[in-house]
Amino acid sequence: MKNPFSYTSIVRGDAFCNRQAEQEELLRFINASQNVLLYSHRRFGKSSLIYKLFSRLERQRPKIDTLYVELYGTLSEKDFVSAILTSLNQVETKLEKLAKLVQSAIRTVRLGMSIDPVTGSPGVSVSFDSDYNETMLNNVLGLLGRISENRKLMVVFDEFQEIAEYKQGGFEKRLRAIIQQHSNISYFFCGSQRHILTEIFTNRNRAFYKLAQSYPMDKIQSRHYLPWAKKLFLKAGREIEVGIIEEVVSRCENHPMYVQQYLFYLWEEKNSEFSIDTVDKIEMRILESSHNEFLNLWDSLTLNQKKTLKLIILTGGRDMFYAKALQTVDLNAGSQVTRALEKLVRSDVVIKNANFQFQDVMFKKWIETYLS
Known part of the structure; x- marks a missing residue:
């Protein structure tokens, strides 16, 4: 029997462990066309859960079509639109129809079409004949709206925190205005950088304030x-x-x-x-x-950040600001720890729940093994 466990790719079949409660609750949101902010720390199985939901939606009746849009590495609104366009082969598998679908949304787009030799599915690459303009966002999302008039959709924007770096003015406001009109689409905004996503969706001054149901993924029990x-x-x-x-x-x-x-x-x-x-x-x-990976990470930290990580190990992430605790790692003031923690949390090296913890448990074990 083939090794059933998997840790480098999407986990499917028997290798997928439980998440039954999460599946049932998220399916209720999807069937009701509710928007969800799904976030977790890195390598918690977020993508595997999404594809598990896709599988169940494929089998259920009435079926709900799914669209997965990978935003990692996108730098602008234009890249955002291109990412949607190149993903449309997931909802339209016939090459001619797909070409018409894309060109009906943006006339100035140039398509590169191909057929996957293994799956037989059409693939799309996109270039623009003219300069990008803001109407293209409205046109492409309007296309999703038209598709959803005849069938329910679940649209996943993965690594959604990337939009925080887009420089186009008013992007979030324009995107929200369009999404709010889509009553037959469940949008999932997913990512792993919790502090950025939280800022986007909970800041009263941001356009995405309260646009989606917050759904943090926890560890499996x-x-x-x-x-x-x-x-x-x-x-x-x-x-x-x-x-x-x-x-x-x-x-x-x-x-x-x-x-x-x-x-x-x-x-x-x-x-x-x-x-x-x-x-x-x-x-x-x-x-x-993982030695070289962890060594590079360690070398990238400041001296006080390194001391703070050792302090987390010694205290379990609790009661870290007492003078006696600070002295164990040769720190003089709690303010040094506060500044180090802010940067460590922002860079996802440390997470804060009831106490401060390492985001990567093996990085903690590496420090304990090689640097203690």
């Missing part, structure tokens, strides 16, 4: 991981003690990607019995494979 992992091993006729799975989940602090990675390597072990020593060996393998 241990009670879901244990039966799921054990079942996959049993499916291949392999026994694994619940205690070993608990150890993996605990070390990963329930982080979805790392749980998958540990279990992937456990599966590759040829021994019939798994032990804590096996888990130790896998942990070192993961740390060694």
